[in-house]
Amino acid sequence: MNVNFEIAKTHLLAKPKQTLIAMLGVTFGIGMYILMISFMQGFNEFLEDTLLSSTPDVRIYNDIKTDYSHSILDDISDTGKVLNIVYHPKPKDIQPNLKNSQRLLDDLKKDTRIAATSPQLSTQVFYVSGPTQINGTLNGVNILEEAKLTGLQDKMKTGRIENLLTTDNGILMGHGLSKKLNVKTGDIVTLASPKGTSMRFRVVGTFQFGMGALDNIKSYVNISKVQQLLNKDNQYITEISLKLKEYDNATEVAKEFANRYNYKADDWKTSNASAMVSILIRNVMTIVVSFTLLVVAGFGIYNIMSMTIQNKLKDIAILKAQGFSAKDIRQIFLTESITIGVVGAAVGLLLGFAMSSAVYSLPFPKNDFISITHFPVTFHWYHYAFGVVFGIVTTFFAGLMPSVKAGKVDPVAILRG
Numbered sequence: 001m002n003v004n005f006e007i008a009k010t011h012l013l014a015k016p017k018q019t020l021i022a023m024l025g026v027t028f029g030i031g032m033y034i035l036m037i038s039f040m041q042g043f044n045e046f047l048e049d050t051l052l053s054s055t056p057d058v059r060i061y062n063d064i065k066t067d068y069s070h071s072i073l074d075d076i077s078d079t080g081k082v083l084n085i086v087y088h089p090k091p092k093d094i095q096p097n098l099k100n101s102q103r104l105l106d107d108l109k110k111d112t113r114i115a116a117t118s119p120q121l122s123t124q125v126f127y128v129s130g131p132t133q134i135n136g137t138l139n140g141v142n143i144l145e146e147a148k149l150t151g152l153q154d155k156m157k158t159g160r161i162e163n164l165l166t167t168d169n170g171i172l173m174g175h176g177l178s179k180k181l182n183v184k185t186g187d188i189v190t191l192a193s194p195k196g197t198s199m200r201f202r203v204v205g206t207f208q209f210g211m212g213a214l215d216n217i218k219s220y221v222n223i224s225k226v227q228q229l230l231n232k233d234n235q236y237i238t239e240i241s242l243k244l245k246e247y248d249n250a251t252e253v254a255k256e257f258a259n260r261y262n263y264k265a266d267d268w269k270t271s272n273a274s275a276m277v278s279i280l281i282r283n284v285m286t287i288v289v290s291f292t293l294l295v296v297a298g299f300g301i302y303n304i305m306s307m308t309i310q311n312k313l314k315d316i317a318i319l320k321a322q323g324f325s326a327k328d329i330r331q332i333f334l335t336e337s338i339t340i341g342v343v344g345a346a347v348g349l350l351l352g353f354a355m356s357s358a359v360y361s362l363p364f365p366k367n368d369f370i371s372i373t374h375f376p377v378t379f380h381w382y383h384y385a386f387g388v389v390f391g392i393v394t395t396f397f398a399g400l401m402p403s404v405k406a407g408k409v410d411p412v413a414i415l416r417g
Contacts, residue, residue, distance in 0.1 A: 004328055004331045004332050004335065005335060007319070007332050008332045008333070008335035008336045008339070011312065011332070011336055012336055012339060012340075018304060018307075019340065021304070022300065022304040022340045022344070023340050023343050023344040023347070024344070025296075025297045025300035025304075025344070026297045026300075026340060026341055026343075026344025026345055026348060026391055026394075026395060027344045027345075027347045027348040027351060028297070028348070028351070029293045029294050029296060029297030029298075029300075029344075029348065029391070030294065030297070030344070030345050030348030030349065030351075030352060030387045030388075030390075030391050031347075031348045031349075031351035031352040031355060032293050032352070033290045033293050033294055033348075033352065033387055033390075034348070034349065034351075034352025034353065034355070034356060034383060034384065034387055035352050035355045035356055035359070036286060036289060036290055036293075037286055037290050037383050038352070038356040038377050038378050038379065038380075038383060039356070039359060039375070039376075039377050040282055040283070040285075040286040041286070041378045041380065041383070042360075042375075042376035042377040042378040043282070043376050044279050044282060044283065045376065045378060046372065046376040047275065047279060048279065050209065050210050050211060054150065054209045054211055054214055055268045055271050055272055056118070056149050056241035056242055056243060056268065057242055057243050057244040057247045057250045057253075057267065057268050058241075058242040058244065058250055058253055058254045058257065058265055058266070058267055058268075059239055059240075059241055059242070059265065059266050059271065060098070060104075060239060060240045060241075060242070060257055060258075060261065060263050060264070060265045061096075061098070061238060061239035061240075061263065061264055061265075061266075062095075062096050062097065062098055062238065062239075062263055062264065063263070063264035064096050096238050097232075097236050097237060097238055098237055098238065098239070098240065098263065101119065101235055101236075101237045101240075102235060104240065104261060105117060105119055105240065108240065108242065113244055113245055113246070113249065113253060114242050114243070114244060114245070115148065115243045115244060115245045116145055116148035116149050116242070116243040117145065117240060117241075117242055117243075118141055118142060118145040118146045118148070118149050118240070118241045118242075118243075119141075119142065119145075119223065119237045119239075119240050120139055120140060120141050120146075120223070120237060120238065120239050120240070120241055121139075121140035121223050121226045121227060121230075121232075121236060121237050121238050122137060122138065122139050122140070122226075122238050122239065123137070123138055123140075123193060123194070123226060123229075123230060123238075124136075124137060124138075124193075124194055125137070125138045125191045125192060125193055125194075125229075126191070126192040127177065127181055127189055127190075127191060127219075128189065128190040128191070128192060128198075129181040129182065129183050129187070129188075129189045129190070130182075132180070132181050132182065134177065134180055134181060134217075135217075136177060136216075136217035136218065136219065137217055137218050137219070138191060138219050138221060138226060138229075139218065139219065139220050139221075139226075140220075140221055140222065140223035140224070140225060140226030140227065141220055141221075141222070141223055142222075142223060143161050143162075143164045143165065143172070143220060143222070144161070144165075146220065146241075147161050148243060149241055149242075149243045150209075152172075152207060152220075155207045155208055155209055155210075156172075156205055156206070156207050157175045157205075157206045157207060157208050158184070158185045158205055158206045159172070159185050159203075159204050159205020159206065160205060161205065163204035163205055164204055164205070164220065164221070164222060165222075167202060167204045169199065169200065169201045169202060169221075169225060170201065170202055170203075170204040170221065170222075171189065171191075171201035171202065171203055171204065171219050171220070171221050172203075172204060172205045172206070172207055172219060172220040172221075173189075173203055173205075173206050173207075173219045174206065174207060174208070174209075174214060174215040174216060174217065174218045174219060175206045175207065175208040175215050176208075176212055176215040176216035177215065177216055177217060177218070177219065178203065178206045180216065183203055184203065184206075185203050185204060185205060185206065186202065186203065187202070187203050188200055188201070188202055188203075189201055189203060191229065193229050193230055195230065195231070197229055197230070197231065198229075199225070199228070199229050201221060201225075207220075210372060223237070247268065250267035250268050250269065251267045251269060251270075253267070254266060254267040254270070294387075294390050294391065294394055295394065297344075297391070297394065298394035298395060298397065298398040299398065300398075302398040302399070302401070302402065304340075306402045306405075316329055316406055317410075319332075326407030326408065327407070329403070329406050329407040330403040330404060330406065330407045331403075332403075332406075333399055333402060333403035333406050334396070334399050334400065334403045336399065337395050337396060337398060337399020337400075337402075337403070338392065338395060338396055338399065340395055340399075341391050341392045341394065341395025341396065342392060344391065344395070345387065345388045345391035345392060346388070348387065348391065349384050349387060349388065352384075352387065353379075353384075356377050356379065357377075359375050359377050360374060360375060360377040361374065362374060362375050
């Protein structure tokens, strides 16, 4: 075996340029795999974290549907004998609030799977500051409970979430919305409800989730202030947002709560279905491209090993004439292939880490839509482990077929020419 290793070493060092090119094929294949998988995984994790922070794990609400299929006349007349026709029907006035909300909240707080529970009262409003009027949403919340769901304290651009508790008629406003209204902390804005009522609020802070769809329209106030704005009692809420200890169980928990409370319950994956599809597509594309890079590197090894064997047919014939078996010949060329794979994979990991670190250090262009300072890149150990294993396995099979072919060489035919 030592002799076989020495022969393999001699073959590798006899043509260093050819050996170097083979190693570089593996190196750049694995290096680009590490860079691509790290960057794409980092972007997907960033997007998923953004979705999770802006969307509760489970949201329970009253799903209002306007039904024109039934009329009061159907209850007081025999529809089998009389045809009732109602022109311009007026739909039943259905309130969007959750009935027996306090009992519902008490029951949810007993569930050990739930980490935080945030009752909310949401409504459409007009934000008015001077001549500027913008349509948006207002969320009445218990700000401390809401912060547990969204990590709001880490997304504050100005002010603190506690300011909402200490300021009468305070409001936390999305950063994009505050820029549109040209207001800052300490300024006064007027909010008008769809019912025509209005209240004045003082801006006590601004936040940025990193999603323009939220930061440009959303604000938080204490839930009692929204109840006051809409002329509702202190039990009036429109939804309950939940944060689970295991967010992966959100789908099953949402179905359970929908059946238990007879309200609509959406999990975070359902609420962000389009974004989840895009994440899945990116993951599939990343895997396909990464796999292609590694396979191409493997074919490069195969071609080089085939050429090496073709150039060394006389050497193989001499070895077999001296008593080397087909197994020995296979071992020699497999050793060469695996050596190229191991060295190329090791250098490829270093190259991939260096390129990933370089991308991670690049500043992300400033904008008002995504709250991020640098390009998102992950450094998961299992990506590097997979790269090494795949690189070695690929080069093993790339060298297996040429080595088997080398073992079948007939020395007599070769020496005769």
